[in-house]
Amino acid sequence: MNEKTINEKMANEKTKVVLIGFDAWGAYSFPKANMPMAKRMAQNGSSAMNARCVRPAKSSCNWASMMMGAGPDIHGYIDWDTAVPAFETPTDHYGIFPTIFALIKDQRPELKIGYFYEWNLLHLFCPDAAAHHKEMMSGLSYDPGPAERIADYIRRKKPDFTFIQFDEPDHRGHEAGHDTPPYYELLTQLDSFAAIIEKGVKDSGAYDNTIFILSADHGGIGKDHGGDTPMERNIPFIVFGKNIKKGYIIQSQVMIYDIPATIAYVFGVKTPQTWIGRPITEIFNDDCNSNYELAGYGSARRISGEAEAEVKAEVKI
Numbered sequence: 001m002n003e004k005t006i007n008e009k010m011a012n013e014k015t016k017v018v019l020i021g022f023d024a025w026g027a028y029s030f031p032k033a034n035m036p037m038a039k040r041m042a043q044n045g046s047s048a049m050n051a052r053c054v055r056p057a058k059s060s061c062n063w064a065s066m067m068m069g070a071g072p073d074i075h076g077y078i079d080w081d082t083a084v085p086a087f088e089t090p091t092d093h094y095g096i097f098p099t100i101f102a103l104i105k106d107q108r109p110e111l112k113i114g115y116f117y118e119w120n121l122l123h124l125f126c127p128d129a130a131a132h133h134k135e136m137m138s139g140l141s142y143d144p145g146p147a148e149r150i151a152d153y154i155r156r157k158k159p160d161f162t163f164i165q166f167d168e169p170d171h172r173g174h175e176a177g178h179d180t181p182p183y184y185e186l187l188t189q190l191d192s193f194a195a196i197i198e199k200g201v202k203d204s205g206a207y208d209n210t211i212f213i214l215s216a217d218h219g220g221i222g223k224d225h226g227g228d229t230p231m232e233r234n235i236p237f238i239v240f241g242k243n244i245k246k247g248y249i250i251q252s253q254v255m256i257y258d259i260p261a262t263i264a265y266v267f268g269v270k271t272p273q274t275w276i277g278r279p280i281t282e283i284f285n286d287d288c289n290s291n292y293e294l295a296g297y298g299s300a301r302r303i304s305g306e307a308e309a310e311v312k313a314e315v316k317i
Contacts, residue, residue, distance in 0.1 A: 015242055016210040017263055018154075018162045018201060020194050021066065023059060023119065024170035025187070026178060026219025027051065027234040033184055035191035037198060038214055038238060043247060045212075045240030046283035050230075051254035053218040056080075057225045057232040060121060062217035062256055063165070067099045067125045069260045069275030080226070083121060090274045094127035098272050100260035104161060105130035107269040111160035116140070116150050118167035132159060140193070141168035141186070147193040151200025158204050161263070164197060166190055170220075178220040178231065211241040211266060215259060243285050254280055 058080035076085025176182035261277035
C-alpha cells in the first residue's frame with residue numbers, strides 16, 4: 001500500500017474545516033425551515049437529506065460516532081448519556097477510542113484545533129491535549145454572545161479545524177415538539193448564530209480555503225427521539241466551500257460516522273482499523289480525488305457484524 005497521505009492536494013493547500021452540529025436537527029425540517037445560511041450552503045455545495053444517524057437515535061452515541069468514525073457496537077457509547085463505554089473498547093494513548101481530533105493532532109501536529117460545545121458531556125470526545133482551544137459555551141443556542149466569542153477566536157487564532165456543537169433544537173423538540181412553529185423559530189435563530197461564525201471565518205481571511213460541514217446527531221418525532229422512523233434517524237449533511245461540488249445531491253448513503261472519515265480525508269490523515277467510516281469522496285471536485293485511490297483507500301467500507309446488518313437494512317427515503 002502506498003503510504004503517502006490520502007489526499008495530498010488538499011493537505012498541501014492548507015484547507016481548513018469548520019464542523020457545526022445542531023442537536024436534534026431532523027432532515028425532515030430542512031425544506032420548511034427558514035435557514036438562509038444553511039440553504040445557501042446546500043445550494044452552492046453538496047448535500048444529502050437522508051444521511052443517517054446510528055441506532056439508537058440519541059445524543060451521546062451519535063456525537064461519539066461523529067467524532068470516532070464508528071458505531072456504538074464498536075466505540076461503546078450506547079445511549080443518550082453514556083459517559084463511559086459500556087464495554088471494553090480499543091483506546092489510543094489519550095485513553096479513549098480514537099477520535100478525529102487525536103488523529104489530526106498525532107499526524108498533523110502543526111494544525112490548530114478549536115473545540116466548542118454547549119452540552120457538557122461533549123467534553124469527553126476531544127482529548128484536552130489534542131485541542132489548541134477547548135471550551136464549553138453555555139447559552140450558545142440562545143444568545144449571540146457565545147457565537148461572537150467563537151468568531152473572535154477564529155479571527156485571531158485562525159484554527160485549521162473548528163468544531164462547534166449547539167445543544168438545540170433538542171430541548172425545543174422535547175418541550176414544544178418537533179415539526180412545530182417553535183421548533184422552526186429556533187432553527188432560524190441557530191442559523192443566524194452559525195452565520196456569525198461564518199463571518200468570523202471570512203474576517204480571518206481563510207474563507208476561500210475553508211470547508212464547512214453542517215449536520216446533526218439525530219432528528220426527532222413528536223416530543224421524543226430514539227426510534228427508527230425517518231424523522232428520527234435522517235439528518236442533514238451539508239458540505240460547502242473549497243473544492244466542493246456546487247449544487248450537488250450526494251448519491252451515496254451517508255452515515256454519521258462517515259463525517260470524521262471525510263474530515264480525515266481533507267487533512268490527509270490515515271484512519272485506524274477500528275473505524276468503519278469512509279470519506280464521501282463524491283462531493284469533491286474530480287481533481288481532488290486522485291490520491292485517494294492511489295493510496296489504497298478506495299476499498300469497501302470495513303464493518304463489523306452488527307453495523308453491517310444495519311447498513312444492509314438501510315432503505316433510502
